[in-house]
Amino acid sequence: MKKVYPPEENVLDRSIRFLKGVGPKRAALLIKLGVKTIEDLLFLFPRRYEDRRHITPMSSIEPDTFATLLVRVVGVEKRTTRKRNLELTIATITDGSQIAQALWFNRKRLENILLPGTVVALYGKARKSFGLLQVINPEFEIVEAEGSPEEVGKIVPVYPLTEGLNQRWLRLLVRQALMEYLPYVEEFMPPEILARNGLPSLKDALLGYHYPDDERCWKLCRKRLAFDELFLLQLGLAVKKTQLKNEAKAPRLSWHGPLQRDFIERCLNFELTGAQRKVLQEIADDVTKDVPMNRLLQGDVGSGKTVIAVAAMLASADAGFQSALMVPTEVLAKQHYSKISAWLDELNLKATLLTSSLTPQERQKAYDDIKMGKSNIVIGTHALIQEGVEFQRLGLVVIDEQHRFGVLQRLTLADKGKCPHVLVMTATPIPRTLALTVYGDLSVSVIDELPPGRSPIKTQWIRKSRLHDLYQFIKDRLSLGEQAYWVCPLIDESESLDATSVLERYESLCEEFSGFKVGLLHGRLDVAGKYEAYEAFVRHEMDLLVATSVIEVGVDVPSASIIVIEDAYRFGLSQLHQLRGRVGRGSIKGFCFLLGEAPTPEAKRRFKVLCSTNDGFVIAEEDLKLRGPGAFCGVRQHGITDFKVADLVKDVELLQKARVEAQKLVSADPMLSKNPLLKRKLLITLGEALSLALTA
Numbered sequence: 178m179k180k181v182y183p184p185e186e187n188v189l190d191r192s193i194r195f196l197k198g199v200g201p202k203r204a205a206l207l208i209k210l211g212v213k214t215i216e217d218l219l220f221l222f223p224r225r226y227e228d229r230r231h232i233t234p235m236s237s238i239e240p241d242t243f244a245t246l247l248v249r250v251v252g253v254e255k256r257t258t259r260k261r262n263l264e265l266t267i268a269t270i271t272d273g274s275q276i277a278q279a280l281w282f283n284r285k286r287l288e289n290i291l292l293p294g295t296v297v298a299l300y301g302k303a304r305k306s307f308g309l310l311q312v313i314n315p316e317f318e319i320v321e322a323e324g325s326p327e328e329v330g331k332i333v334p335v336y337p338l339t340e341g342l343n344q345r346w347l348r349l350l351v352r353q354a355l356m357e358y359l360p361y362v363e364e365f366m367p368p369e370i371l372a373r374n375g376l377p378s379l380k381d382a383l384l385g386y387h388y389p390d391d392e393r394c395w396k397l398c399r400k401r402l403a404f405d406e407l408f409l410l411q412l413g414l415a416v417k418k419t420q421l422k423n424e425a426k427a428p429r430l431s432w433h434g435p436l437q438r439d440f441i442e443r444c445l446n447f448e449l450t451g452a453q454r455k456v457l458q459e460i461a462d463d464v465t466k467d468v469p470m471n472r473l474l475q476g477d478v479g480s481g482k483t484v485i486a487v488a489a490m491l492a493s494a495d496a497g498f499q500s501a502l503m504v505p506t507e508v509l510a511k512q513h514y515s516k517i518s519a520w521l522d523e524l525n526l527k528a529t530l531l532t533s534s535l536t537p538q539e540r541q542k543a544y545d546d547i548k549m550g551k552s553n554i555v556i557g558t559h560a561l562i563q564e565g566v567e568f569q570r571l572g573l574v575v576i577d578e579q580h581r582f583g584v585l586q587r588l589t590l591a592d593k594g595k596c597p598h599v600l601v602m603t604a605t606p607i608p609r610t611l612a613l614t615v616y617g618d619l620s621v622s623v624i625d626e627l628p629p630g631r632s633p634i635k636t637q638w639i640r641k642s643r644l645h646d647l648y649q650f651i652k653d654r655l656s657l658g659e660q661a662y663w664v665c666p667l668i669d670e671s672e673s674l675d676a677t678s679v680l681e682r683y684e685s686l687c688e689e690f691s692g693f694k695v696g697l698l699h700g701r702l703d704v705a706g707k708y709e710a711y712e713a714f715v716r717h718e719m720d721l722l723v724a725t726s727v728i729e730v731g732v733d734v735p736s737a738s739i740i741v742i743e744d745a746y747r748f749g750l751s752q753l754h755q756l757r758g759r760v761g762r763g764s765i766k767g768f769c770f771l772l773g774e775a776p777t778p779e780a781k782r783r784f785k786v787l788c789s790t791n792d793g794f795v796i797a798e799e800d801l802k803l804r805g806p807g808a809f810c811g812v813r814q815h816g817i818t819d820f821k822v823a824d825l826v827k828d829v830e831l832l833q834k835a836r837v838e839a840q841k842l843v844s845a846d847p848m849l850s851k852n853p854l855l856k857r858k859l860l861i862t863l864g865e866a867l868s869l870a871l872t873a
């Protein structure tokens with residue numbers, strides 16, 4: 178009999194202990210699968226399905242295949258195998274055409290269930306033993322005279338399991354939950370969104386995703402459930418964005434002010450590219466309003482993002498505000514500092530460097546300058562977000578290489594000003610899908626053009642047997658006054674047996690390139706040592722720099738034309754692209770050599786992609802496909818790409834639809850007050866982060 182629940186109680190929040198057959202032991206096992214409530218169980222989705230729609234006559238069963246049989250039990254006996262002391266239950270079965278056996282190991286009391294004459298449906302793997310057909314450890318179901326059989330003739334879900342639970346029991350439990358509780362599932366999606374996107378109701382989608390009639394039905398149900406995941410996230414982001422727009426007032430910066438103009442016209446010895454001008458205009462449109470900018474600037478390696486950042490920071494200075502530039506490494510902070518402070522000197526402005534390797538006195542001086550408003554632009558690593566750093570008037574924050582900082586860090590830095598504009602720059606282009614998902618609250622600008630005169634970098638994969646040809650090639654180029662990087666994955670030999678260490682390679686290259694100046698740069702040098710090596714290379718006091726991947730981000734030496742990446746298989750695709758981007762940054766043609774074996778098919782694929790394209794966006798999409806969104810730029814930590822159904826690679830189109838719908842809905846109903854069920858669902862799904870935005 179159906180239970181009746183009081184209306185105020187959310188029935189689906191009830192513990193799974195409310196279901197028949199779930200005691201404390203099984204409840205504890207279900208928790209391991211993330212299932213605590215009835216709702217969790219309804220949303221525990223199959224990891225695959227078994228197609229049992231076709232009942233196979235025994236006469237046409239092929240050995241070693243899975244089959245569904247409908248049979249009558251003739252008799253059952255129990256045996257203990259002598260060899261391994263297993264308890265064996267053997268049922269003799271027939272489908273009317275011939276006799277076969279069903280075998281189970283260590284299954285208690287089967288003989289009490291499989292009484293002679295019982296009709297059962299079996300599903301399992303068949304084999305032939307001495308000419309006799311056998312089905313081993315099949316799943317079975319008693320086919321009762323009245324009522325339809327549960328799983329015969331159906332596509333049957335296969336759920337994730339944990340030790341101590343069996344598939345059939347879990348399947349029956351989910352079925353029980355569907356039968357009893359599906360009526361309580363509330364539709365939270367506005368009907369017009371369902372209609373516009375051709376989506377089924379949530380009830381139908383849940384039922385059909387657990388027990389699809391056919392593939393078409395499954396696809397449709399999957400589409401609804403994936404849409405929900407993508408839509409709720411986009412909705413959350415849209416709500417937050419609207420709230421930011423409404424509440425916080427950011428400083429209005431001046432565009433085309435004297436400092437910015439002087440910088441572009443006097444300090445730069447080149448014309449901005451069309452793409453750079455377009456992006457600057459997009460930034461101008463944002464920062465001249467009092468709504469805080471939240472913009473992601475994507476541009477391939479060497480596309481000229483730094484110049485954009487500086488021009489934007491000068492717009493801040495023109496309006497009397499300070500700016501902060503946060504970068505991921507000290508070497509990069511110093512590099513930017515030396516470049517930017519040279520420009521600022523010309524403009525009579527002050528840049529301040531803030532990294533964790535400053536002496537206490539230096540740090541205090543930097544803090545004072547920042548607090549008193551003496552520094553116009555502060556450049557630093559994560560030291561910038563530490564306590565003690567106080568800005569007098571922070572107008573703009575630029576964060577380089579966003580995905581190395583967490584979203585949290587981004588917010589902390591923004592907190593240092595009243596409500597500064599934020600520009601996030603990334604050199605590893607984030608695939609569209611991921612950018613929309615993870616940074617859905619950011620507007621996106623793209624620099625899709627390289628400065629003129631760059632020819633594409635030529636990339637080649639070579640084996641170590643051809644090392645001497647490579648040496649010769651490099652020597653020829655170095656003799657022309659060019660420079661080269663040689664990158665190894667490890668610092669010393671002890672770290673691994675099969676990869677060449679930077680120290681070992683440095684020694685052999687010093688010998689090989691005795692007529693040239695060879696330098697060494699790795700992560701274990703102290704910051705001063707690292708920077709010294711890097712500076713010497715910039716000043717061309719070094720021809721060949723042997724380094725670990727510390728040079729990966731942002732290092733900018735236009736006369737470097739060759740990069741050799743040894744044991745390249747140890748690097749990820751995006752990282753290889755970043756490394757390759759260290760060359761070909763000026764008018765000299767760049768060469769990249771991927772040196773060594775490709776021990777796995779995946780490594781081979783990476784090399785192939787790199788050799789065939791220089792387009793960072795194509796590479797990033799490919800990287801996402803190869804590694805999945807979790808590994809790609811470590812976004813998993815944000816926990817928002819952990820979808821159960823949606824797939825960021827396959828569901829791009831759906832994501833875009835979900836985004837459009839979410840934005841439309843929020844602009845019509847910013848607090849979701851006309852959609853209380855949706856609001857509740859959103860708060861449950863995205864939790865704390867949104868509660869303030871929606872309750873304010």
Ligand SMILES: Nc1ncnc2c1ncn2[C@@H]1O[C@H](COP(=O)(O)OP(=O)(O)OP(=O)(O)O)[C@@H](O)[C@H]1O
Pocket residue numbers: 447448449450453476477478479480481482483484603604628629730731732733735758762
């Ligand atoms: N419009 C331009 N014309 C010519 N050279 C340019 C132009 N814009 C930038 N450059 C030069 O190109 C090089 C790369 O620029 P920049 O360092 O700003 O690129 P980036 O996008 O920050 O690169 P990465 O992501 O690799 O750090 C620099 O030497 C810079 O001075």
